[in-house]
Amino acid sequence: MQIARISLEAGPRYAIVDHETDEYVVLAGDPIFQALDTTGQRVPMAGTRVLSPIIPRSKVIGVGKNYMDHIEEMGGEVPTAPVLFFKPNTSVIGPNDPIVAPSWAKELSYEAELAVIIGRPCKDVPIERVDEVIYGYTAANDITARDIQRDEPQWARAKGFDTSCPLGPVIDLDFDPSDVAVRSTVNGELRQDGRTSQMIRPVKELVSYVSHAFSLLPGDVILTGTPAGVGIMSEGDTVTVEIEGLGELTNQLHSS
Ligand code: MG
Numbered sequence: 001m002q003i004a005r006i007s008l009e010a011g012p013r014y015a016i017v018d019h020e021t022d023e024y025v026v027l028a029g030d031p032i033f034q035a036l037d038t039t040g041q042r043v044p045m046a047g048t049r050v051l052s053p054i055i056p057r058s059k060v061i062g063v064g065k066n067y068m069d070h071i072e073e074m075g076g077e078v079p080t081a082p083v084l085f086f087k088p089n090t091s092v093i094g095p096n097d098p099i100v101a102p103s104w105a106k107e108l109s110y111e112a113e114l115a116v117i118i119g120r121p122c123k124d125v126p127i128e129r130v131d132e133v134i135y136g137y138t139a140a141n142d143i144t145a146r147d148i149q150r151d152e153p154q155w156a157r158a159k160g161f162d163t164s165c166p167l168g169p170v171i172d173l174d175f176d177p178s179d180v181a182v183r184s185t186v187n188g189e190l191r192q193d194g195r196t197s198q199m200i201r202p203v204k205e206l207v208s209y210v211s212h213a214f215s216l217l218p219g220d221v222i223l224t225g226t227p228a229g230v231g232i233m234s235e236g237d238t239v240t241v242e243i244e245g246l247g248e249l250t251n252q253l254h255s256s
Helices: 068-074 127-133 146-151 156-160 203-213
Strands: 002-008 011-018 023-027 038-044 060-064 083-087 099-101 112-118 134-141 165-172 181-186 189-195 221-223 238-243 247-255
Touching (some): 011 038, 112 181, 112 203, 112 238, 127 203, 165 247
Parallel strands (some): 060 221, 099 247
Antiparallel strands (some): 002 011, 011 023, 023 038, 060 083, 181 189, 181 238, 238 247
C-alpha cells in the first residue's frame, strides 16, 4: 500500500494511492498515529498537488559514505562507523517544490537516496527487530552545498539549509529495500544509477545503529546514503530522484 499527503481545499490530507483508478482515497487522520480510516472522499490524481509525505516532528538523520563507488568518487575511505548528520525539519520540501540555493553556497549537488520512515518510539533496536519500527519508505534528495561541505569543518550548514531535503512522492508500507534501483537524472539525463544492494551497511543495520545513538520517534526519517554520480547543478536545472517502486521525486533549482 502507498500513502501520499495531498493538498485539498480543506488543507493537507493523507490519502491512500489507488493506482487502479488513478485516484487518492482520503484518510480521516494521520496514518502514522491512527488507523487507515477513510473519509469516503476520492480525488483524481491528475491536478492534485502532492506534498512531502511527512514533516518530521523531531528529526531527519543522514548517513554519509554508505556506497563504495560514491566514497571513491569523493576520494574518501570507508568509515569505521556510519557517518551521521542531521537535517532540520525546516529543510523538508515536497515533490515539485523549488530547491532554493542559499546565497552563500556556490556548488549545489543532488544525492538520490532511499529514506526510511520510523513508525513508533524506539531505542536500542536489535537488527532482527528493525522491521517492527519501520513505518515505510520514500525517496529523498540529500541536497548538499558541496563547496561548504568541503570548506567548513562541519556538515550542518552544507546539508541542513531550507529546502535541502526533498521527500516523496509516496510512503510505501510494504516495500522491500534490499535490492532496488536508486537513480537520479538532471534535465532528463541519467546521473546516478546504483542499487540498494550496494550499500556498505544495509537498512536494518543502519536503523539499529542510529537507534543506539538517539531515541527514534514516529515520523523520524533516516536517509541511507547515495551511490556514485553526484554532480553540481545550475540554476533552473530539474533534478529527479527515482527509487524503483517508489515513484519519482522532481524538483527545480532556483536562486535565492
Ligand atoms: Mg547523502
